[in-house]
Amino acid sequence: MKHTLALFGSAFLLAGCSETEKPPEPRPVAWVEVGASETTSDDQVTFPARVRSEQRASLSFEVGGTLTSVRAEIGDRVGRGAVVATLDSATYRFNAASADAQVVETRARLARARQEAERQRALFAEGATSETRLETADAEVNSLEALLDAGQAQAGSARETLSDTRLRAPFSGRVARRIVEPGTQVSPGQPVLELDGFGTEVVFSVPGTLRDRLATGQSVEVLRPGRDVPALAATITEISSRGSGPGAFEIVARVMAGEGTIEPGEVAEVRLSRDAGNEEPRPQSATYAIPLTAIMPTGPDRGEVWVVDTQTDKVSARTIRFEAASENRVTVTSGLKSGDVVVSKGAAFLQTGERVSLIGAGARRFAS
DSSP states (O other): OHHHHHHHHHHHHHHHHHHHTSOOOOEEEEEEEEOOOEEEETTEEEEEEEEEESOEEEEEOSSOEEEEEEOOOTTOEEOTTOEEEEEOOHHHHHHHHHHHHHHHHHHHHHHHHHHHHHHHHHHHHHTOSOHHHHHHHHHHHHHHHHHHHHHHHHHHHHHHHHHTTEEEOSSSEEEEEEOSOTTOEEOTTOEEEEEEESOEEEEEEEEHHHHTTOOTTOEEEEEOTTOOOOOEEEEEEEEEEEEEETTEEEEEEEEOTTSOOOOTTOEEEEEEESSTTOOSOOOEEEEEEEEGGGOEEEETTEEEEEEEETTTTEEEEEEEEEEEEETTEEEEEESOOTTOEEEEEOGGGOOTTOBEEEESSSSOEEOO
16 A cells, blocks of 8 residues: 555656646747848948928917817918918907007097196296196196006007917918817917928938937938939938937938928938048948847947747847937848848847747838
8 A cells, every 4th residue: 555655646746747847838929020131332321211391380379269260271281471260359359449449538638638737837837826736737647648558558469469369370381280170169379280381301310420420511312212203302400419219319301492392201211421531432231120129239339139040939149230220120230131030029038048939910021
C-alpha cells in the first residue's frame, strides 16, 4: 500500500512539473513589414510634411446676441472686410439712437447755457448783476461741457457696439468651417467661423544635426506624392529650438506665391539639401519609414526596435539610426532592410528571444 501511494505521488509530482514547464504562450504584438525603400542621394533628403494654411483665424463677435445670418459657406472665398455673419441688432440700434439723441439734447442745453453766461458777464460789467450769478452761469457751462464729452463718448461706443453686430473677415481667405448656425444665441468671443488665408505653408521635422545647418530664408522643394506635378518652391520661415519627437525639430516653410496650388491637409513631402557645399558626391542610400511607436530611443538620432524572425516567431533587438520624426512615423537610415518585420506597439514589454504572435490586418507594408 505504501509503494502504491509513493508511485501515485511521484506521478502527480511529474504531472505538476510538466504543467509548470509548459512554455508560455506567445505574446500578441502589433507589427509592420518594412516597405519598399526610397533610394536618394545623400546630398538630398526627403521628409514627410503636413500642409496647413499660413493664416487661420476663429472669427467671433465682440458682443453677444442672436445669430441672424451666416453669409458664407464652407469653401467660399471672402475678401478682407467682407461681412460674413450678423447678429440681431435691434437692441444695439436702439441704444445707439438713444445715445445720439442725448448728445443732441445736451448740445442744445450747452448752447443756451453759454448764451446765459455771456449775458450775465455783460450785466456784471455794467454792475447790473452779482458775481454769484455770473459764477453760477459759468459753472453750468462747465458742467454741460463735461456732460457733452461723456455723452459723445457713450454715443461713439454705442455706434461701435452696433457695428460689432456685423462680423467681418480680418483678411482675404477661404471659409474652413461653420461652427454655429443662424438662430443660435452666441456669447462674446464664441467662435462662429474659421477662416483660412490663401497662403500655405508646410511643417516637417528634421534631426538636430541637419537643423543646425538650416537657416530662415533657405529654399526647399515641396513634393506631392502620387501626383504627376512639378515640385513647388518654398522658403523656410521658422526653425524650432524645441524637439517635436525623438531627435527631431519642427521646421516651417512658406510655399511661394504663384508656384502652384496645394491645399491644407494634402499629403506632401519636403526635399532639401543635406550638405550644401559638399563637392564630393555621396553614395546612394536607402531610407525606410516605420511607426514612431516602434522605436525605443537611445540617443538624439538612434534607437532600438524589435525585429521578428518569421521562422521562429522570436524577437531580437536591432539598433537603428534615424533622421526625422513627423507625426506618427520616423525615417530610418540604417539598421533595417526591406521586408523586415518590426513590432510597432508594445516594444517596451518584450525581451530578447521572446516568442510573439503577429496580430493585425495582415502583411501591411509601411512604406516611406
